[in-house]
Amino acid sequence: DIVMTQSPDSLAVSLGERATINCKSSQSVLYSSNNRNHLAWYQQKPGQPPKLLISWASTRESGVPDRFSGSGSGTDFTLTISSLQAEDVAVYHCQQYHSTPRTFGQGTKLEIK
Amino acid sequence: EEQVVETGGGLTQPGGSLRLSCAASGFTVSSKYMNWVRQAPGKGLEWVSVIHDGGSRYYADSVKGRFTISRDESKNMLYLQMNSLRVEDTAVYFCARDATVAGTRYFYMDVWGKGTTVTVSS
Numbered sequence: 001d002i003v004m005t006q007s008p009d010s011l012a013v014s015l016g017e018r019a020t021i022n023c024k025s026s027q028s029v030l031y032s033s034n035n036r037n038h039l040a041w042y043q044q045k046p047g048q049p050p051k052l053l054i055s056w057a058s059t060r061e062s063g064v065p066d067r068f069s070g071s072g073s074g075t076d077f078t079l080t081i082s083s084l085q086a087e088d089v090a091v092y093h094c095q096q097y098h099s100t101p102r103t104f105g106q107g108t109k110l111e112i113k
Numbered sequence: 114e115e116q117v118v119e120t121g122g123g124l125t126q127p128g129g130s131l132r133l134s135c136a137a138s139g140f141t142v143s144s145k146y147m148n149w150v151r152q153a154p155g156k157g158l159e160w161v162s163v164i165h166d167g168g169s170r171y172y173a174d175s176v177k178g179r180f181t182i183s184r185d186e187s188k189n190m191l192y193l194q195m196n197s198l199r200v201e202d203t204a205v206y207f208c209a210r211d212a213t214v215a216g217t218r219y220f221y222m223d224v225w226g227k228g229t230t231v232t233v234s235s
Contacts, residue, residue, distance in 0.1 A: 040221040042158075049207055049225040050158065061223070093158055097220035101173055104158040 002026050002096050006105035012113040019081040021108045023094035028074045031098055038098035041070055041079045044107075045090045053092075054079065086112060115139035115224050117191075117208045122229030129198050133229055135191035135208030143186045146211035146218045149193045151204035152228075159204075162193065163211070166218070176202075198233045205230050 003026040013019040029038045037057035042050035052061050054070040057077055067082045081088055089112060094105040121133040133149070135142075149161040162172045162182040170182050181194040191208055206229055209222035 038219070038221075049227050050209075050222075051225070052212075052221065052223050055212065055219075055221055095158070095221060100171065100220070102160050102220045104160070106157040 001101055002029065002099050002103050004094055004096055004103050004105040006092075006094060006108045008108060009106065010109040010111065012111045013081075013084045014113045015086065016083050017113075019084050019088070019110055021079045021092050021110070023072075023077040023079070023105050025075045025077075025096055025098075027099075029096045029098035030074050037073055037077070038096060039070075039072070039077050040095045040097065042093045042095065043088075043090045044093065050093060081110075084110075084112070115210075117210065117224060117226040119206065119208045119226045119229040122206065122231045124232045124234065125198055126235055127198060127200055127233055129233070130194070130196045131198065131231060133193040133195065133206055133208075133231070135193075135226060137189050137191065137208075137210075140210070140224075141186075142184050142189050142191050145213065146220075147182075147184065147191045148209045148211060148222060149180075149182060149191075150207045150209050150222070150225075151202075151231075152207070153201075153204040156204075161206070163220075164191070195231070198231075200233050203231060203233050 005024045007022045039057040041054040044050045058070040069080050071078050091107045093107050118136045148163045164182045179197045183192045208226040210224040212223040
């Protein structure tokens with residue numbers, strides 16, 4: 001199984017500042033047949049289910065604010081929130097869908113400093 | 114609006130059984146890949162099982178032989194029969210739909226329910 005490791009486990013950022021969350025996979029999730037990274041990011045607010053934010057490592061879902069961006073390729077990926085808002089407090093999860101079984105990172109808890 | 118709603122969680126003893134249900138609206142369960150994903154208290158997400166539109170079923174090693182995923186096309190429902198439950202199966206169980214892009218199914222999830230809580234304890 002592909003192991004997904006996120007860092008840090010928790011993060012406190014001031015309102016309006018940049019938040020960066022990392023996700024590393026134990027093997028590449030770049031699919032050779034389509035040259036795309038099979039990596040998704042989810043946001044899970046307290047008491048709520050996960051919400052899909054980003055697919056293909058960098059494609060925002062419809063309605064997701066443009067302060068959220070995803071980057072990276074192969075085994076190293078980053079979710080960046082350019083200017084933290086109060087409503088962004090959540091746990092963020094990365095997930096690979098390159099190989100079965102699909103696997104998730106352990107989650108990163110983002111709080112306001 | 115496309116949505117799913119899970120029911121059926123509860124408290125049971127080790128070795129017991131539960132059946133979770135997932136009611137879908139706004140789309141047809143049998144035309145999608147449908148999953149169960151769980152989250153143990155204070156832990157990350159763990160994929161449990163998927164049923165493909167063609168009927169193929171797959172399971173995480175941790176539940177293989179104990180859990181069975183199924184669907185009822187007439188009711189537009191997804192189910193998870195959980196037998197021989199263990200303390201480590203305690204979690205919130207989410208029903209989630211795999212994304213379809215340009216007619217191709219991909220293994221990331223774009224519709225999630227709010228979850229139902231399963232507690233296994235003596």
